[in-house]
Amino acid sequence: MHIVHTIAALRGALAGTRDASFVPTMGNLHEGHLALVRLAKQHPGPVVVSLFVNRLQFAPHEDFDLYPRTLQRDCDLLRQAGCNIVFAPDEAELYPTPQRFTVQPDPALADILEGEFRPGFFTGVCTVVMKLFQCVQPRLAVFGKKDYQQLMVIRRMVEQFALPITIVAGETERASDGLALSSRNAYLSTEERVRAARLSGCLRSVRVNLASGARSVAALETQALNELRDGGWVPDYVAVRSQRDLQVPSVEDLAAGCALVVLVAARIGGTRLIDNTELTLGASAG
Numbered sequence: 346m347h348i349v350h351t352i353a354a355l356r357g358a359l360a361g362t363r364d365a366s367f368v369p370t371m372g373n374l375h376e377g378h379l380a381l382v383r384l385a386k387q388h389p390g391p392v393v394v395s396l397f398v399n400r401l402q403f404a405p406h407e408d409f410d411l412y413p414r415t416l417q418r419d420c421d422l423l424r425q426a427g428c429n430i431v432f433a434p435d436e437a438e439l440y441p442t443p444q445r446f447t448v449q450p451d452p453a454l455a456d457i458l459e460g461e462f463r464p465g466f467f468t469g470v471c472t473v474v475m476k477l478f479q480c481v482q483p484r485l486a487v488f489g490k491k492d493y494q495q496l497m498v499i500r501r502m503v504e505q506f507a508l509p510i511t512i513v514a515g516e517t518e519r520a521s522d523g524l525a526l527s528s529r530n531a532y533l534s535t536e537e538r539v540r541a542a543r544l545s546g547c548l549r550s551v552r553v554n555l556a557s558g559a560r561s562v563a564a565l566e567t568q569a570l571n572e573l574r575d576g577g578w579v580p581d582y583v584a585v586r587s588q589r590d591l592q593v594p595s596v597e598d599l600a601a602g603c604a605l606v607v608l609v610a611a612r613i614g615g616t617r618l619i620d621n622t623e624l625t626l627g628a629s630a631g
Protein backbone atom coordinates (compact mmCIF):
# COMPACT_ATOMS: atom_id res chain seq x y z
CA MET A 346 0.00 0.00 0.00
CA HIS A 347 1.35 3.44 -0.96
CA ILE A 348 0.91 6.27 1.51
CA VAL A 349 1.25 9.64 -0.22
CA HIS A 350 0.91 13.13 1.16
CA THR A 351 1.16 15.30 -1.95
CA ILE A 352 -0.90 15.64 -5.12
CA ALA A 353 2.26 15.08 -7.18
CA ALA A 354 3.05 11.81 -5.36
CA LEU A 355 -0.58 10.70 -5.75
CA ARG A 356 -0.45 11.35 -9.50
CA GLY A 357 2.84 9.43 -9.63
CA ALA A 358 1.31 6.46 -7.81
CA LEU A 359 -1.70 6.53 -10.16
CA ALA A 360 0.26 7.04 -13.40
CA GLY A 361 -1.27 5.03 -16.23
CA THR A 362 -4.32 4.07 -14.14
CA ARG A 363 -7.73 4.87 -15.59
CA ASP A 364 -10.03 2.92 -13.34
CA ALA A 365 -9.32 3.88 -9.74
CA SER A 366 -12.09 3.58 -7.16
CA PHE A 367 -12.12 6.28 -4.51
CA VAL A 368 -13.34 6.43 -0.92
CA PRO A 369 -13.05 9.95 0.54
CA THR A 370 -12.90 10.07 4.35
CA MET A 371 -11.86 12.36 7.16
CA GLY A 372 -9.97 9.51 8.82
CA ASN A 373 -10.52 8.12 12.32
CA LEU A 374 -11.78 5.07 10.49
CA HIS A 375 -14.26 2.51 11.74
CA GLU A 376 -15.98 -0.57 10.32
CA GLY A 377 -18.38 1.66 8.33
CA HIS A 378 -15.49 3.14 6.33
CA LEU A 379 -13.89 -0.28 5.88
CA ALA A 380 -17.17 -1.61 4.45
CA LEU A 381 -16.98 1.22 1.87
CA VAL A 382 -13.42 0.17 1.03
CA ARG A 383 -14.56 -3.44 0.58
CA LEU A 384 -17.33 -2.20 -1.73
CA ALA A 385 -14.76 -0.24 -3.75
CA LYS A 386 -12.61 -3.37 -3.98
CA GLN A 387 -15.40 -5.20 -5.82
CA HIS A 388 -14.58 -3.02 -8.82
CA PRO A 389 -11.52 -3.32 -11.06
CA GLY A 390 -8.57 -1.00 -10.50
CA PRO A 391 -6.77 0.31 -7.45
CA VAL A 392 -8.63 1.61 -4.41
CA VAL A 393 -7.63 5.08 -3.22
CA VAL A 394 -8.72 6.31 0.22
CA SER A 395 -8.23 9.93 1.24
CA LEU A 396 -7.74 10.96 4.86
CA PHE A 397 -8.31 14.67 5.22
CA VAL A 398 -10.17 16.65 7.88
CA ASN A 399 -11.70 19.38 5.77
CA ARG A 400 -11.80 22.69 7.59
CA LEU A 401 -14.21 24.15 4.99
CA GLN A 402 -17.10 21.97 6.14
CA PHE A 403 -16.81 22.86 9.84
CA ALA A 404 -18.45 25.96 11.32
CA PRO A 405 -16.25 27.93 13.76
CA HIS A 406 -18.07 26.45 16.79
CA GLU A 407 -17.80 22.85 15.52
CA ASP A 408 -15.27 20.14 16.35
CA PHE A 409 -12.59 20.76 13.68
CA ASP A 410 -9.73 21.01 16.21
CA LEU A 411 -11.04 18.12 18.31
CA TYR A 412 -11.66 15.80 15.35
CA PRO A 413 -9.34 12.82 15.97
CA ARG A 414 -6.34 12.52 13.61
CA THR A 415 -5.29 8.86 13.70
CA LEU A 416 -3.11 8.44 10.61
CA GLN A 417 -1.06 5.43 11.76
CA ARG A 418 -4.06 3.43 12.95
CA ASP A 419 -6.07 4.36 9.84
CA CYS A 420 -3.23 3.19 7.58
CA ASP A 421 -2.98 -0.13 9.47
CA LEU A 422 -6.72 -0.72 9.03
CA LEU A 423 -6.61 0.27 5.37
CA ARG A 424 -3.68 -2.05 4.68
CA GLN A 425 -5.66 -4.95 6.18
CA ALA A 426 -8.74 -3.95 4.14
CA GLY A 427 -6.73 -4.13 0.91
CA CYS A 428 -6.55 -0.42 0.09
CA ASN A 429 -3.88 0.33 -2.55
CA ILE A 430 -3.21 4.03 -2.08
CA VAL A 431 -3.76 6.30 0.93
CA PHE A 432 -3.84 9.99 0.08
CA ALA A 433 -3.29 11.96 3.29
CA PRO A 434 -2.52 15.58 2.37
CA ASP A 435 -2.08 18.27 4.99
CA GLU A 436 -3.95 21.56 4.78
CA ALA A 437 -1.04 23.36 3.10
CA GLU A 438 -1.12 20.76 0.33
CA LEU A 439 -4.84 20.85 -0.38
CA TYR A 440 -5.40 24.53 0.45
CA PRO A 441 -2.01 26.20 -0.25
CA THR A 442 -3.85 29.51 -0.54
CA PRO A 443 -7.25 30.26 0.98
CA GLN A 444 -9.87 28.45 -1.12
CA ARG A 445 -11.71 31.30 -2.86
CA PHE A 446 -13.35 29.24 -5.62
CA THR A 447 -16.04 27.05 -4.13
CA VAL A 448 -18.79 24.75 -5.36
CA GLN A 449 -22.23 26.08 -4.43
CA PRO A 450 -24.76 23.25 -4.36
CA ASP A 451 -28.43 23.72 -5.22
CA PRO A 452 -29.98 25.47 -2.18
CA ALA A 453 -33.19 23.45 -2.64
CA LEU A 454 -31.19 20.38 -1.68
CA ALA A 455 -28.35 21.80 0.39
CA ASP A 456 -30.03 24.44 2.55
CA ILE A 457 -32.54 22.06 4.12
CA LEU A 458 -32.08 19.51 6.95
CA GLU A 459 -28.31 19.40 7.61
CA GLY A 460 -27.83 22.59 5.60
CA GLU A 461 -30.34 24.43 7.78
CA PHE A 462 -28.50 23.52 10.96
CA ARG A 463 -25.00 23.64 9.46
CA PRO A 464 -25.03 26.57 7.03
CA GLY A 465 -22.27 26.27 4.44
CA PHE A 466 -21.61 22.62 5.28
CA PHE A 467 -22.42 21.29 1.80
CA THR A 468 -20.43 24.04 0.09
CA GLY A 469 -17.45 22.84 2.12
CA VAL A 470 -18.16 19.20 1.30
CA CYS A 471 -18.72 19.81 -2.44
CA THR A 472 -15.63 21.98 -2.72
CA VAL A 473 -13.31 19.45 -1.13
CA VAL A 474 -14.89 16.48 -2.93
CA MET A 475 -14.57 18.27 -6.29
CA LYS A 476 -10.93 19.01 -5.50
CA LEU A 477 -10.25 15.44 -4.36
CA PHE A 478 -11.94 14.16 -7.53
CA GLN A 479 -9.53 16.33 -9.56
CA CYS A 480 -6.57 14.90 -7.64
CA VAL A 481 -7.61 11.23 -7.84
CA GLN A 482 -9.59 11.28 -11.11
CA PRO A 483 -11.44 8.11 -10.13
CA ARG A 484 -13.82 6.17 -12.34
CA LEU A 485 -15.97 5.40 -9.31
CA ALA A 486 -16.42 6.85 -5.82
CA VAL A 487 -18.12 5.32 -2.80
CA PHE A 488 -20.13 7.30 -0.24
CA GLY A 489 -22.04 5.94 2.76
CA LYS A 490 -25.81 6.20 3.08
CA LYS A 491 -25.32 7.24 6.71
CA ASP A 492 -24.68 10.73 5.31
CA TYR A 493 -27.77 10.45 3.15
CA GLN A 494 -28.13 14.09 2.15
CA GLN A 495 -24.40 14.33 1.41
CA LEU A 496 -24.71 11.33 -0.91
CA MET A 497 -27.59 13.05 -2.77
CA VAL A 498 -25.76 16.36 -3.02
CA ILE A 499 -22.67 14.63 -4.42
CA ARG A 500 -24.75 12.65 -6.93
CA ARG A 501 -26.33 15.89 -8.17
CA MET A 502 -22.95 17.63 -8.34
CA VAL A 503 -21.55 14.78 -10.44
CA GLU A 504 -24.58 14.90 -12.76
CA GLN A 505 -24.62 18.67 -13.11
CA PHE A 506 -20.90 18.96 -13.84
CA ALA A 507 -20.99 15.85 -16.08
CA LEU A 508 -18.13 14.30 -14.11
CA PRO A 509 -17.22 10.87 -15.53
CA ILE A 510 -17.52 9.23 -12.11
CA THR A 511 -20.00 6.57 -10.99
CA ILE A 512 -21.23 7.17 -7.45
CA VAL A 513 -21.81 3.99 -5.46
CA ALA A 514 -23.75 4.05 -2.17
CA GLY A 515 -22.68 1.91 0.79
CA GLU A 516 -25.21 0.73 3.38
CA THR A 517 -24.94 2.04 6.94
CA GLU A 518 -23.04 -0.23 9.33
CA ARG A 519 -24.55 -0.48 12.80
CA ALA A 520 -23.55 -1.61 16.29
CA SER A 521 -25.58 -4.50 17.74
CA ASP A 522 -27.97 -2.04 19.49
CA GLY A 523 -28.66 -0.27 16.18
CA LEU A 524 -26.45 2.81 16.61
CA ALA A 525 -25.04 3.79 13.20
CA LEU A 526 -21.24 3.68 13.19
CA SER A 527 -19.73 7.17 13.15
CA SER A 528 -16.37 8.65 14.03
CA ARG A 529 -18.22 10.94 16.42
CA ASN A 530 -19.52 7.99 18.50
CA ALA A 531 -16.09 8.07 20.14
CA TYR A 532 -17.11 11.33 21.86
CA LEU A 533 -19.96 9.60 23.78
CA SER A 534 -19.54 8.92 27.51
CA THR A 535 -20.49 5.43 28.74
CA GLU A 536 -23.86 6.71 29.89
CA GLU A 537 -24.52 8.57 26.61
CA ARG A 538 -23.52 5.49 24.64
CA VAL A 539 -26.25 3.51 26.42
CA ARG A 540 -28.83 6.18 25.58
CA ALA A 541 -27.56 6.47 22.01
CA ALA A 542 -29.54 3.48 20.74
CA ARG A 543 -32.66 5.61 20.96
CA LEU A 544 -31.62 7.51 17.83
CA SER A 545 -32.09 4.50 15.55
CA GLY A 546 -34.99 3.37 17.79
CA CYS A 547 -36.98 6.50 16.96
CA LEU A 548 -36.38 5.94 13.24
CA ARG A 549 -37.63 2.39 13.65
CA SER A 550 -40.85 3.62 15.34
CA VAL A 551 -41.56 6.05 12.47
CA ARG A 552 -40.87 3.26 9.97
CA VAL A 553 -43.15 0.79 11.70
CA ASN A 554 -45.95 3.36 11.97
CA LEU A 555 -45.68 4.30 8.29
CA ALA A 556 -45.54 0.65 7.28
CA SER A 557 -48.69 -0.03 9.28
CA GLY A 558 -50.62 2.74 7.53
CA ALA A 559 -50.03 5.96 9.51
CA ARG A 560 -49.90 8.88 7.05
CA SER A 561 -49.77 11.97 9.25
CA VAL A 562 -46.12 12.75 8.69
CA ALA A 563 -46.14 15.76 11.03
CA ALA A 564 -47.64 13.73 13.88
CA LEU A 565 -45.08 10.97 13.42
CA GLU A 566 -42.25 13.50 13.44
CA THR A 567 -43.56 15.12 16.62
CA GLN A 568 -43.90 11.75 18.34
CA ALA A 569 -40.31 10.85 17.40
CA LEU A 570 -38.99 14.23 18.59
CA ASN A 571 -40.70 13.64 21.95
CA GLU A 572 -39.28 10.12 22.18
CA LEU A 573 -35.81 11.55 21.66
CA ARG A 574 -36.29 14.32 24.24
CA ASP A 575 -37.53 11.72 26.75
CA GLY A 576 -34.31 9.81 26.18
CA GLY A 577 -32.12 12.84 26.95
CA TRP A 578 -31.48 13.91 23.35
CA VAL A 579 -31.79 17.44 21.97
CA PRO A 580 -33.08 16.87 18.44
CA ASP A 581 -32.47 19.25 15.53
CA TYR A 582 -34.95 17.45 13.29
CA VAL A 583 -36.79 14.24 12.55
CA ALA A 584 -38.03 14.45 8.97
CA VAL A 585 -39.97 12.11 6.72
CA ARG A 586 -38.94 13.02 3.18
CA SER A 587 -39.20 11.77 -0.36
CA GLN A 588 -36.10 9.88 -1.50
CA ARG A 589 -36.40 11.66 -4.86
CA ASP A 590 -35.59 15.18 -3.69
CA LEU A 591 -35.65 15.21 0.13
CA GLN A 592 -38.79 17.36 0.05
CA VAL A 593 -41.85 16.74 2.23
CA PRO A 594 -43.92 14.07 0.45
CA SER A 595 -47.30 15.27 -0.79
CA VAL A 596 -50.52 13.43 0.05
CA GLU A 597 -50.43 12.15 -3.55
CA ASP A 598 -46.84 10.91 -3.11
CA LEU A 599 -47.88 9.04 0.03
CA ALA A 600 -50.96 7.55 -1.63
CA ALA A 601 -48.88 6.49 -4.64
CA GLY A 602 -46.48 4.61 -2.35
CA CYS A 603 -43.44 6.77 -2.97
CA ALA A 604 -39.97 5.89 -1.71
CA LEU A 605 -39.34 7.67 1.58
CA VAL A 606 -36.43 8.30 3.87
CA VAL A 607 -36.71 9.26 7.51
CA LEU A 608 -33.80 11.42 8.66
CA VAL A 609 -32.77 12.46 12.14
CA ALA A 610 -30.14 14.74 13.65
CA ALA A 611 -29.83 15.16 17.40
CA ARG A 612 -27.36 16.01 20.13
CA ILE A 613 -26.61 14.10 23.28
CA GLY A 614 -24.24 15.90 25.63
CA GLY A 615 -21.82 17.66 23.30
CA THR A 616 -22.13 15.13 20.48
CA ARG A 617 -24.29 15.63 17.41
CA LEU A 618 -25.19 12.49 15.46
CA ILE A 619 -27.26 11.82 12.34
CA ASP A 620 -28.99 8.72 11.04
CA ASN A 621 -31.68 7.73 8.55
CA THR A 622 -33.73 4.83 7.26
CA GLU A 623 -35.25 4.24 3.83
CA LEU A 624 -38.65 2.70 3.20
CA THR A 625 -41.08 2.31 0.34
CA LEU A 626 -44.79 2.45 1.09
CA GLY A 627 -47.24 0.26 -0.76
CA ALA A 628 -49.66 2.23 -2.96
CA SER A 629 -52.99 2.64 -1.16
CA ALA A 630 -55.95 0.78 -2.66
CA GLY A 631 -58.44 2.84 -4.72
Ligand code: PAF
Nearest residue numbers: 369370371399470473492
Ligand atom coordinates in the same frame (compact mmCIF):
# COMPACT_ATOMS: atom_id res chain seq x y z
O1 PAF B 1 -18.26 12.10 4.78
C1 PAF B 1 -17.14 12.57 5.05
O2 PAF B 1 -16.33 12.00 5.78
C2 PAF B 1 -16.76 13.94 4.48
O3 PAF B 1 -17.85 14.79 4.40
C3 PAF B 1 -16.05 13.83 3.11
C4 PAF B 1 -16.97 13.28 2.04
C5 PAF B 1 -14.81 12.97 3.24
C6 PAF B 1 -15.60 15.23 2.65
O4 PAF B 1 -14.73 15.81 3.56
